[in-house]
Amino acid sequence: MVSQEVVVIITAGQYNGRHQRRAHIMAAQYAGFTALKVRVERGVAWVTIDHPPINLFDMLLIQEMDRVGREIEADDDVRVVVLQSANPDFFIAHADVTLIQQLPKDVPPKATTLGWFHQMVERFRTMPKATIGKIEGRARGGGSELLLSLDMRFGAIGRAILGQPEVAVGIIPGGSGTQRLPRLIGRSRALEVVLGCNDFPAELAERYGYINRALPAHELTPFVEQLAYRIASFPAPAIALAKASVNAAELPIVDGLLEEAHYFNQALATKEAQDRMAAFMAAGGQTYEVELAGIGADAPGRPG
Numbered sequence: 001m002v003s004q005e006v007v008v009i010i011t012a013g014q015y016n017g018r019h020q021r022r023a024h025i026m027a028a029q030y031a032g033f034t035a036l037k038v039r040v041e042r043g044v045a046w047v048t049i050d051h052p053p054i055n056l057f058d059m060l061l062i063q064e065m066d067r068v069g070r071e072i073e074a075d076d077d078v079r080v081v082v083l084q085s086a087n088p089d090f091f092i093a094h095a096d097v098t099l100i101q102q103l104p105k106d107v108p109p110k111a112t113t114l115g116w117f118h119q120m121v122e123r124f125r126t127m128p129k130a131t132i133g134k135i136e137g138r139a140r141g142g143g144s145e146l147l148l149s150l151d152m153r154f155g156a157i158g159r160a161i162l163g164q165p166e167v168a169v170g171i172i173p174g175g176s177g178t179q180r181l182p183r184l185i186g187r188s189r190a191l192e193v194v195l196g197c198n199d200f201p202a203e204l205a206e207r208y209g210y211i212n213r214a215l216p217a218h219e220l221t222p223f224v225e226q227l228a229y230r231i232a233s234f235p236a237p238a239i240a241l242a243k244a245s246v247n248a249a250e251l252p253i254v255d256g257l258l259e260e261a262h263y264f265n266q267a268l269a270t271k272e273a274q275d276r277m278a279a280f281m282a283a284g285g286q287t288y289e290v291e292l293a294g295i296g297a298d299a300p301g302r303p304g
Contacts, residue, residue, distance in 0.1 A: 029071060035061045036068055037086070043079040043232030045072050045129075050086035057142040058096035065146070066120040073127040079232040079239055081124070082224060083150065084134040088159060091135050092143025095175065117142075117175050121149035126247065128240030130231050134224045135160040135202070135211065145175035148184065151243065152227075153211040155202035156220045162205050168197040183250070185209045235272035242267075 030038035035051035047068055049055050072078050085091045114122065124131045124146070133139075133147040135155040140163045147153050147162070155162070164173045164181070172178060173194060181190035185208045193200065193210070202214035215223055231239065241263040248259035267273055284290045 029075070030068070033064050033068070036064050038068060040075075040078060042229055043077065044228045045075070045078045045081045047072075047081060047083050048086050049083065049092060052087070054093040055085060055087055055090045055143070056096050057092050057094060057146075059099060061092070062117065062120065066116070066123075069120060069123045069127070072129065073123060076236070078129055079234070079236050080130045080132065080228045081127075082132045082134055082228050083146070084224075085137055088136050090137040091133075091139040091160075092146060093138060094141030094143055094165070097169070100171065121146055121176050125149045125151070128236075128243065130228075130239060130243065132224060132228060133211075134220060135162070136217070136220065137161070138199075139163075140165055140199075141173070141177075142175045145173060145177045145180070147211075148180040149176060154213050154215060154220060154224055155205060155211045156217040157202045157214050159217055160202040160205070160211070160214070161199045162210055163197065163199045164194050165197045167195055181210075235270065235276070237270045237272060238267050 030040070030045075035049065035055075037048040037050055039046045039048075049061070051058075051061050055061070072081055130152070131150040133150045133153040135147065135153060136159045138161045139147055140161075144162050144164055164177045166173045166177075173181075178190070178194060181193055184190075185193070189208050193208075200208065200210055202211065205211045206214040213223075245260045245263040248256045248263075250256075251259065
């Protein structure tokens with residue numbers, strides 16, 4: 001039986017050589033940001049929002065979030081993205097109201113393609129990487145909508161606060177909030193969030209399904225690190241295909257099942273799948289003892 005310590009060493013070994021050689025390339029690739037700091041390690045891109053004083057979602061931050069999303073989407077060495085903040089009081093305060101005030105006052109024809117903000121947040125939902133929000137501080141309006149576009153969200157108890165306050169100033173959430181919230185927490189609760197314009201602290205947000213988990217502040221970083229590095233240790237094609245298949249759950253059930261079957265066949269055809277299944281069986285897979293230990297990153301036989 002392979003110990004967790006040995007598996008950690010094997011997993012780290014996947015990245016040490018190749019990723020150390022590419023460290024200077026990555027540093028150059030993710031340089032030139034003003035409101036963001038980007039660090040790539042062991043297949044995880046840590047994107048830290050650092051835009052004083054309140055991480056306002058202004059034009060600079062929107063443009064840089066769009067750019068970092070495009071670059072990460074195209075980076076084959078990144079399997080997981082974690083968005084976090086350097087400011088413990090603010091993840092992203094909200095969208096810059098002065099930008100909204102500059103939008104046309106005449107109602108244009110109904111759009112037939114997504115606008116630039118929708119395209120930016122939708123990229124995080126659809127890119128073939130796992131996307132995670134690590135929330136400390138306030139994430140209202142556009143900040144909440146960015147988080148809702150991620151695959152997973154984890155908040156610090158006593159620190160994380162989420163909300164959609166737009167109706168209170170006479171508008172509506174226009175960056176995907178009215179569409180993502182009902183799909184995530186249900187229609188009635190979404191209307192409570194959108195029409196009530198109240199803040200939702202981490203514990204209540206977890207109860208509603210607004211975030212995955214509310215964790216004590218001192219446990220948030222270790223938990224997210226462990227999860228991010230664990231996912232990043234798995235084959236990139238399997239991560240991408242699994243995410244695409246889950247996204248297909250918004251289709252009618254038969255259409256979704258057909259998509260799942262197609263993605264399964266694609267994953268099965270990869271060399272990574274063949275190698276890992278063979279290694280699992282060679283290490284005693286499907287025996288009583290191994291099945292008790294579980295199948296995953298710390299399971300016997302999981303190849304590095």
